[in-house]
Structures are given as C-alpha cells and as structure tokens.
Amino acid sequence: MPWFRSLVLAIARQPWVERLVRESSLTLPVVTRFVAGESMAEALAVARALADRGFATTLDLLGEEVATPGEAAAATQAYAELLNALSDRGLDSTISVKPTHLGLRLDPTLARLNLERLARLAQRLGRRVEVDMEDSSTTRATLDLFAALHTTYGDHLQIALQAYLYRTEGDIDTAVARGWRVRLVKGAYAEPATVAYPTKAAVDAAYRRHLETLLEYGRFVAVATHDEAILRVARGFARRIGVGPEKYEFQMLYGVRRDLQEQLRRAGEPVRVYVPFGRQWYPYFTRRLAERPANLVFLLGQLVKR
Ligand code: FDA
Numbered sequence: 001m002p003w004f005r006s007l008v009l010a011i012a013r014q015p016w017v018e019r020l021v022r023e024s025s026l027t028l029p030v031v032t033r034f035v036a037g038e039s040m041a042e043a044l045a046v047a048r049a050l051a052d053r054g055f056a057t058t059l060d061l062l063g064e065e066v067a068t069p070g071e072a073a074a075a076t077q078a079y080a081e082l083l084n085a086l087s088d089r090g091l092d093s094t095i096s097v098k099p100t101h102l103g104l105r106l107d108p109t110l111a112r113l114n115l116e117r118l119a120r121l122a123q124r125l126g127r128r129v130e131v132d133m134e135d136s137s138t139t140r141a142t143l144d145l146f147a148a149l150h151t152t153y154g155d156h157l158q159i160a161l162q163a164y165l166y167r168t169e170g171d172i173d174t175a176v177a178r179g180w181r182v183r184l185v186k187g188a189y190a191e192p193a194t195v196a197y198p199t200k201a202a203v204d205a206a207y208r209r210h211l212e213t214l215l216e217y218g219r220f221v222a223v224a225t226h227d228e229a230i231l232r233v234a235r236g237f238a239r240r241i242g243v244g245p246e247k248y249e250f251q252m253l254y255g256v257r258r259d260l261q262e263q264l265r266r267a268g269e270p271v272r273v274y275v276p277f278g279r280q281w282y283p284y285f286t287r288r289l290a291e292r293p294a295n296l297v298f299l300l301g302q303l304v305k306r
C-alpha cells in the first residue's frame with residue numbers, strides 16, 4: 001500500500017511525533033521486536049543466539065543522513081570495530097551499511113573513502129560488507145560508489161537493489177554483466193510514481209522478474225522478503241534450474257515472520273537475519289511501521305497504555 005507508507009512516513013517525520021515515540025524509549029515491546037538493542041554487545045549476543053539456532057546474520061548499526069564528516073568517521077570506526085568483533089567470535093555475519101551514514105549526502109568522495117576502509121578490512125578478514133539502498137535521491141550515487149569499489153573488492157561487497165524502482169530493470173542487467181552479488185528487496189521508502197511502481201501488484205511482479213533473472217544469470221542473490229508467494233516461486237525456480245545455496249540465500253528482518261524464518265531453516269534453506277541495533281533506531285522503526293497497518297495499531301495501543 002504505497003499511500004499508507006507515504007502517510008505514515010510523513011507523519012513520522014513531524015518532530016512532535018518523533019519526540020513522543022522516542023521518549024517512550026526502547027522499552028516499548030513494539031520497538032524491541034524490531035531492534036536488537038542499543039549497544040554492540042547486545043547485537044553480538046543476538047547474533048550468537050541466532051547462530052546457535054542455525055541462522056547467519058547481517059548486522060546494521062542504525063544511523064543515516066549524518067550531518068558532519070566527524071559523524072561519518074565515527075560510524076565507519078564503529079563498523080570497523082564490529083567487523084573485528086564478528087571475526088573474533090567466528091560468527092557467520094556480514095555488516096549492512098547505509099551510504100548516507102558514511103557521509104554520501106555530504107560528499108561522495110568522503111563516503112567512498114569510508115566504505116573503502118570497511119571493504120579493505122572485510123577483505124583482510126574474509127568477510128563482506130552489504131550496502132543498503134536508501135531513497136531514490138541516493139540511488140545513482142550509491143551505485144557509482146559500489147561499482148567503483150567492486151572492481152577492487154569483488155565479492156567482499158554486496159548491493160541492495162529495489163524492485164519498486166523502474167530503473168532497477170537496467171541495474172539488474174548491470175549487476176549480471178559485472179558479476180555483482182545482489183540483495184533483492186521490494187523497497188521501503190515513500191517514492192513518487194515518476195520513479196517507482198505505484199501498486200503492490202506491479203512491485204511484486206517486478207520482484208519476480210528480477211529474481212528469476214538473478215537466479216539464472218546472476219552471481220548471487222539474497223532473496224530479501226517475507227512474501228510467502230515469492231519465497232515459493234524462488235525455491236521452485238531454483239530447484240527447476242538446478243541452483244543451490246552457492247547462488248542464493250534468504251534474508252529476513254529481525255522480528256518479522258520468525259515462524260517463516262524457522263520454517264525455511266528447518267527445510268534446510270540458508271537464512272540470514274538482518275539485525276539492526278543502535279541508538280538511532282527511529283527512522284528504521286518508522287519504515288517497519290509503514291509496512292504494516294497492524295504494527296501502527298500496536299504502537300498506538302502501547303502509547304495509550306503509558
Ligand atoms: P510485503 O510488504 O509484501 O510483506 C509480505 C509479508 O511479510 C506481509 O504480509 C507480512 O506478513 C510480512 N511483513 C512485511 N513487513 C512487515 C513488518 N514490518 N512487520 C510485520 N510483518 C511484516 N528496503 C530498502 O529500501 N533498502 C534496503 O536496503 C533494504 N534492506 C532489506 C534487507 C532485508 C534482509 C529485508 C528482509 C528487507 C530489506 N528492505 C530494504 C525492506 C524491503 O524493501 C521491504 O520494505 C520489506 O522487506 C517488506 O516487504 P516484503 O518483501 O516482506 O513484502
């Protein structure tokens with residue numbers, strides 16, 4: 001429901017709404033359902049618990065749209081510490097970074113230096129940096145950044161592509177031609193119909209098209225969705241063309257459809273859980289609310305009870 005998403009995200013941007021929700025802090029069950037905690041120690045404990053149950057993870061230090069180069073440097077440093085901690089613990093974990101957290105909006109060169117620092121460290125540790133895709137005003141710069149570093153760091157980098165954008169048709173071709181590892185998502189931001197499909201049916205159809213192309217011709221695809229119909233299509237198609245876990249994995253968000261995560265894991269499928277943590281949880285949290293009316297109703301119920 002793109003209109004619901006636009007409405008929720010517009011309301012969530014109002015300073016008084018943010019104040020109201022943030023003051024209720026991380027103690028609200030509806031927040032802790034989606035966010036693993038505020039500290040790296042809490043996120044590592046969640047990653048360990050998930051690993052013990054057979055899940056791989058990707059850890060996202062929440063933050064975006066930093067205002068100064070110093071904040072971008074601090075985020076990069078924290079991510080470097082996270083990569084080292086994951087490596088020390090031998091966890092099957094990647095990191096997920098948002099380009100605007102590394103300074104993309106301030107200066108693309110700065111973001112490139114920061115991302116390169118993480119890519120170099122990931123290469124040295126035998127790990128991977130997954131680059132999240134943000135709103136459409138950043139798509140071109142994010143892809144330029146990714147393409148430039150991919151030539152040196154190859155599979156130590158992975159890029160998210162959003163099925164709801166019209167332009168993704170062409171970006172999938174580029175990804176196939178250049179051997180990029182792709183995380184395929186539907187897209188979580190409020191976008192106008194000039195750049196993104198305005199209906200859920202059209203987004204789902206685009207997702208299926210891109211998924212089949214990536215499974216057949218791509219380097220690797222992380223099928224990042226909780227959509228059961230698409231998951232069925234993905235598994236069926238992979239079986240039919242004879243590709244296995246060397247070519248794909250399923251990815252789902254922490255706190256979303258845990259039953260489905262378990263079901264896939266029990267069926268022997270590779271599942272990676274996206275684990276967000278940190279103090280800057282508000283924008284991420286509002287995108288989760290905007291995906292599902294029931295989440296918003298649940299939040300309102302909890303705020304009223306306070
Ligand atoms: P859809 O919205 O059709 O939902 C299918 C079903 O999943 C629903 O019926 C419901 O059961 C369940 N569900 C979905 N969202 C839920 C929620 N918030 N709460 C409870 N249940 C929910 N986006 C982006 O723009 N850039 C990115 O980099 C990423 N990265 C990313 C990584 C991973 C691992 C995942 C799973 C998703 C992303 N996304 C993302 C988010 C993505 O674009 C999309 O908004 C969400 O995955 C929701 O869409 P679904 O594909 O699940 O389908």
